[in-house]
Amino acid sequence: MIRRSTNIVRPEHNEIPVTKPMGKTAQAIADSFATMVMERGYNAVSYADLAEKIGIRTASIHYHFPKKSDLGGIVLQQYADMAFSAVVKTDPDHPQSYREAFAAMMEPVRMITNTQGVSCLIGVLGAEHASLPDALQNGVRQFFETQEQFLTQLLEEGREAGAFEFSGSSRAMAKVIASVLQGAIIIKKARDDIGHMESVLQSLNAMIMP
């Protein structure tokens, strides 16, 4: 049974209403933390590392983020917001709109591709899964589920509109795409080879475009 809808709906990932926006320092901490995790992994980033990089004391970081898991949670949430915010309005009468929506989803991937030494935050956390605090484990799982749902819907509706062409179910293809992106990003980091990512992205396009 195919569910019909005119537009790709922005998925909700239970956003806690952020009543107070983050200050400059807090955001700097979050940004540095995110980058370092994408390079080294969650467990390899210490408050001391962060403090030195930003130029404050570790205690000041604890002021903004009492526990490491708080910091991890914020960073994960911001990352998910970024990843799912690139929404392009889709229209069944304009197949191109689905391709544009897909391209928009690839924007964060392109950013990671072009930043040396980093891979996807979620992939890194996924690799360390069992060692993470519960809240982060759940966040990671939820990200993957949301991403699959989002991709499945885009592929399904895009195929009906004639924008995509592939065999098998949309869900199966969504699983392949999510997997190939995660894997390719990790390999490009480990091999320090942007070419790997570029090749895979090209193959991926060939896989779904008519």
Place this chain on the structure above:
Amino acid sequence: MIRRSTNIVRPEHNEIPVTKPMGKTAQAIADSFATMVMERGYNAVSYADLAEKIGIRTASIHYHFPKKSDLGGIVLQQYADMAFSAVVKTDPDHPQSYREAFAAMMEPVRMITNTQGVSCLIGVLGAEHASLPDALQNGVRQFFETQEQFLTQLLEEGREAGAFEFSGSSRAMAKVIASVLQGAIIIKKARDDIGHMESVLQSLNAMIMP
């Protein structure tokens, strides 16, 4: 220019000749370490964890593996040996032999798939790349390079023999396969969902089999 060869040659990954085989305890330490890394990540496994699991003191682990990087190195080497040892003799006159060789390469993947809570050792280490000792960083990079070379050759010769069918270069397809496996394994762990892996493996077969 296509390189012709009758057989898939087992790649060398500069194996240091292990003059002395490992004792029972040493192997138990290595095995437990490998499993725990595949669950949590390299940096989240301590000598204390290991010692408790095996039932010895941490100092005893240092006796067998003076530094953590030694332990990591051995485990990485054993993992690579396992991954690349499944060699099936290929024969251009028997296309089925290439499919069998491919299936043999998937055997370790199937093992990981069916073990709850673990993902591929190399993928985990890849995710933590920047925080690893140099020797491990190089080992991981080399694994990916060897794997790509191995897969490329198998796909190329298998396609010539009529065993595989796909568009694009063999190398590009090898990159896709290596990536999709890594990604899928991480996602199945994070989502605790074997179904994800099974779906992806099926799609992967459909991608290269005529």
Place this chain on the structure above:
DNA sequence: TGATATCTATCTAGTAGTAGGTAGTCAAGT
């Protein structure tokens, strides 16, 4: 307006616990 109080963001100085790693001892097996 001036005094008082509260808030923000940082600091110094510490905590207990854990990390990887070392020195030196000792018993059992060959």
Place this chain on the structure above:
DNA sequence: ACTTGACTACCTACTACTAGATAGATATCA
């Protein structure tokens, strides 16, 4: 007797985290 594999006991460095103080900004109120 020598090797093997384990031990006890320890070390230094680092971990996340806390307590308490302080300087400066901002709000409240007599």
